[in-house]
Amino acid sequence: MQARLARLGKGLALPVALIALWEVAGHTGSLPRYLVAPSVIANTTLSMALSGELLSDTLDSLLRAYAGFLIGACLGIALGLLAGVSRAVEGFFDPLISLTYPVPKIALLPILMSWLGLGDASKIAVIALGVFYPAFINAYYGAKAVNRLHVWSALNMGATRVQVFAKVILPSAAPQVLTGLRIGLALAFIVMFAAEMVGAKTGLGNLVMEAEASLRFDLMYAAIIAIGVLGFASDRLLLALRRRLLAGRMAGHADHA
Amino acid sequence: MAVRTAAGAIGRWYPVAVVLLAWEALSRSGLVSHRLVPGLADIAQVFAANMASGDIPFHAGISLGRALSGFGLAIAAGVVLGVLMARVRWVESVFEPVFSFGYPVPKIALYPVFIFVFGLGSLSKVALIFLECLYPITVNTYYGIQSVDRKHLWSARNMGASPAQVFWRVLLPSAGPSIFAGLRVALPISLIVVIITEMIGESRGLGYYISYATASFEYASAYAGMLAIAAIGFVLDRLLIFIRNRIIFWERISGAYA
Numbered sequence: 001m002q003a004r005l006a007r008l009g010k011g012l013a014l015p016v017a018l019i020a021l022w023e024v025a026g027h028t029g030s031l032p033r034y035l036v037a038p039s040v041i042a043n044t045t046l047s048m049a050l051s052g053e054l055l056s057d058t059l060d061s062l063l064r065a066y067a068g069f070l071i072g073a074c075l076g077i078a079l080g081l082l083a084g085v086s087r088a089v090e091g092f093f094d095p096l097i098s099l100t101y102p103v104p105k106i107a108l109l110p111i112l113m114s115w116l117g118l119g120d121a122s123k124i125a126v127i128a129l130g131v132f133y134p135a136f137i138n139a140y141y142g143a144k145a146v147n148r149l150h151v152w153s154a155l156n157m158g159a160t161r162v163q164v165f166a167k168v169i170l171p172s173a174a175p176q177v178l179t180g181l182r183i184g185l186a187l188a189f190i191v192m193f194a195a196e197m198v199g200a201k202t203g204l205g206n207l208v209m210e211a212e213a214s215l216r217f218d219l220m221y222a223a224i225i226a227i228g229v230l231g232f233a234s235d236r237l238l239l240a241l242r243r244r245l246l247a248g249r250m251a252g253h254a255d256h257a
Numbered sequence: 258m259a260v261r262t263a264a265g266a267i268g269r270w271y272p273v274a275v276v277l278l279a280w281e282a283l284s285r286s287g288l289v290s291h292r293l294v295p296g297l298a299d300i301a302q303v304f305a306a307n308m309a310s311g312d313i314p315f316h317a318g319i320s321l322g323r324a325l326s327g328f329g330l331a332i333a334a335g336v337v338l339g340v341l342m343a344r345v346r347w348v349e350s351v352f353e354p355v356f357s358f359g360y361p362v363p364k365i366a367l368y369p370v371f372i373f374v375f376g377l378g379s380l381s382k383v384a385l386i387f388l389e390c391l392y393p394i395t396v397n398t399y400y401g402i403q404s405v406d407r408k409h410l411w412s413a414r415n416m417g418a419s420p421a422q423v424f425w426r427v428l429l430p431s432a433g434p435s436i437f438a439g440l441r442v443a444l445p446i447s448l449i450v451v452i453i454t455e456m457i458g459e460s461r462g463l464g465y466y467i468s469y470a471t472a473s474f475e476y477a478s479a480y481a482g483m484l485a486i487a488a489i490g491f492v493l494d495r496l497l498i499f500i501r502n503r504i505i506f507w508e509r510i511s512g513a514y515a
Contacts, residue, residue: 010347010350010351011350011351011353011354011355012354013351014351014352014355015354015355032373034370034373034374091268091269091272092272092275093272094269095269095270095272095273096272096273096276099273099491100487101445101494102444102445102448102490102491102493102494103483103486103487103490103491104445104448104449104452104486104490105449106449106452106453106456107452107463107464107467107482107483107486107487108483109456110456110467110468110470110471110472110479111467111471111476111479111480111483113471114293114471114476115293183442185361186360186361186363189361189363190363190365190389190446190449191449193363193365193366194365194449194453194456197368197453197457198453198456198457198468204366205366208366208369209369209457212369212372220369220370223366224366224367224369224370227362227363227366228362228363228366231361231362231363232358232361232362234361235360235361236361
């Protein structure tokens with residue numbers, strides 16, 4: 001217990017020292033205007049969160065990020081698993097994905113806005129596209145890495161193809177699928193924020209840009225903090241979900257974070 | 258033999274042809290505006306013209322320079338930091354929380370702050386690329402060095418290897434695959450960030466080129482710009498795998514996205 005506390009104390013040392021230094025500098029007036037003292041930021045964040053001002057933009061952002069994530073993840077996992085078990089599907093998607101995988105999907109945003117309009121659809125589409133790739137690739141590898149012996153045994157014992165898929169392939173691919181989802185989730189937030197900064201009328205990304213343009217730096221930091229908290233909390237949620245789904249199978253597995 | 262490999266290549270790459278044909282069909286069908294979905298020949302023509310005029314090479318060069326500077330700096334700092342975190346107790350206790358808590362936070366949100374600190378030019382973009390790339394590289398190096406087989410370390414020391422020799426001959430090679438996995442995650446991120454930041458506030462670079470072309474309804478030019486960034490992303494990724502397989506020759510990876 002004491003050792004853990006000591007570790008925690010050391011871990012907090014650097015951030016706490018930095019924030020303290022920042023706060024002191026803020027009060028002596030030696031900071032440029034765009035670096036608002038942490039206490040001011042905390043104050044603005046708190047009062048905006050309490051008054052509900054932050055809420056509507058947060059909800060807009062969250063809706064876009066989650067909608068895009070869900071669409072991209074579902075399509076990616078479904079097609080990735082199919083490609084992992086079917087030669088024909090694999091043959092079709094493999095060259096397409098390998099060609100387009102290293103392409104930054106955000107470059108499509110302007111053209112997607114021309115196709116789908118300036119509303120939520122274009123943002124959700126570009127987020128879904130970004131999430132699709134890691135979801136597909138990891139599901140594909142997860143399904144490919146299934147132990148052949150298990151499949152053969154199941155078939156030998158009279159399992160149907162559907163049963164093999166649901167009882168053998170899906171559980172054995174699950175850890176890898178969730179790894180893909182975790183990468184996709186982080187990407188979803190990056191793309192969401194970028195899309196909102198470039199062209200949106202609502203959302204946290206837009207709030208950051210507006211606050212910056214009107215020199216309301218405390219507001220800008222409040223929005224930045226909100227995005228950080230959302231990204232972090234969503235990641236923790238996914239990790240909790242993974243622990244539940246893979247309960248008992250992850251013994252001794254060190255978490256990535 | 259040659260015929261057979263050619264047939265094999267066609268068999269493998271037919272889906273690309275299917276997608277391109279579908280695009281061309283859509284363009285000609287009249288269902289969508291020809292301006293919004295130009296034919297392949299139009300895009301190719303605009304691409305060739307903008308390559309010849311030096312427009313695309315100019316903007317691509319700027320984007321590439323920014324992405325690679327940020328990526329390169331992140332490699333240097335991330336590998337050193339990751340090694341130190343794995344080998345030095347106090348560095349680990351100071352930095353490990355910063356990285357594990359900061360990992361899922363979208364660092365791109367700090368871009369407006371970076372603009373104020375580093376200005377609107379290349380510096381703010383390179384700094385943000387550096388920050389975004391630093392996380393996967395550091396974390397992968399850290400895990401890679403941590404999971405080095407202890408027996409190898411003990412054997413090396415037992416046979417009289419100096420600390421420097423242990424580092425260069427045991428630690429770094431064992432962590433190599435993991436380090437390169439981190440680089441492979443970071444490389445596309447560097448391109449994403451450079452394109453985003455150029456779309457927001459810049460008058461140079463491919464991100465600007467694409468958003469400017471779209472805003473002026475020159476969709477064929479926008480597709481040409483996307484083609485350029487796609488080619489850059491693809492070539493850089495292949496290059497990284499090539500370098501990786503030269504360095505880590507004992508554990509090659511191959512295949513599509515391996």
